[in-house]
Amino acid sequence: MKILAIDDQQLVLLPLQKKLEDLGYKVKTSTDANESIGIYDRFKPDLVVVDINMPDMSGIEFIKYIRINKSSSTPIIVLSGNTSSDVIAEAFKFGINDYIKKPMDLNNICERIKRLNIFFQTY
Structure with a gap:
């Protein structure tokens, strides 16, 4: 499984x-959401883990790129310290699969990734 974080x-x-x-897992990371568009297109990840609050391009804008511009159903997990119910609702509106609040618990994230991987391999 390939993951873009x-x-x-x-x-x-x-x-x-x-x-x-x-x-x-094969993992690519990026600290720049704009740069991540090219990485997404080249790497073709099976899962994206994305923060919401980032400079220049927000995680929501990146999610919109995947869902609208690419018409992709790539599973997306948001990992963010932003707990605004409006932001969370907007992220789910654009089709994220999970929302994990920071600070992160690595074991929790890994279990959720395994669960998503099993679900998408089954269906």
């Missing part, structure tokens, strides 16, 4: 990448 904080991405790679 996007967060403007490298301190979030490093442990997440290490843990996921230890579990056998």
